[in-house]
Amino acid sequence: MQHEIENINQALEEHLGAINDNSLEIQSLFDYMREIEIKMDKICQRLDQLQLSSDKLPTKPIITPLNKTEMRVFLTFYTEEQPLTFQEISKKINLPYTMIPDCLSALTQKGIPLQRSYFKNQLFIKLDPQFKELQAKENIVNLSLNSFME
Numbered sequence: 001m002q003h004e005i006e007n008i009n010q011a012l013e014e015h016l017g018a019i020n021d022n023s024l025e026i027q028s029l030f031d032y033m034r035e036i037e038i039k040m041d042k043i044c045q046r047l048d049q050l051q052l053s054s055d056k057l058p059t060k061p062i063i064t065p066l067n068k069t070e071m072r073v074f075l076t077f078y079t080e081e082q083p084l085t086f087q088e089i090s091k092k093i094n095l096p097y098t099m100i101p102d103c104l105s106a107l108t109q110k111g112i113p114l115q116r117s118y119f120k121n122q123l124f125i126k127l128d129p130q131f132k133e134l135q136a137k138e139n140i141v142n143l144s145l146n147s148f149m150e
Contacts, residue, residue, distance in 0.1 A: 063140050064110035069095065073103045074112060074141060078132065083117060083124035
């Protein structure tokens, strides 16, 4: 009888070992599935970003014609790489400082995208780099050589 109990215990121990081995295998498969889910989520996010960015393909903006003063302000931004303050714009084109905000507002209303930034409580403005590149390629504002000579 003792011998049969030992055989049963041994069989139960073997069975328990097999169950533990299977549990480890199931756990490793579960971990692997979780990693795959994480990778799938990342792929879905990237796909969403690509779809959103394809919706934002640059379209040619519609620019209302600029008057001479606005053209001078635009050319100042177009030929400068660094952002400018109102004072710097005023000096470069010999325009009263008080007229600069109105000119910038008019440019924005006519479709010229400007970027504003603050540094040490001072406002800096520059032409949007993508628009600047588009202007160089397609002359959206309709610049002529005479514009640069005036």
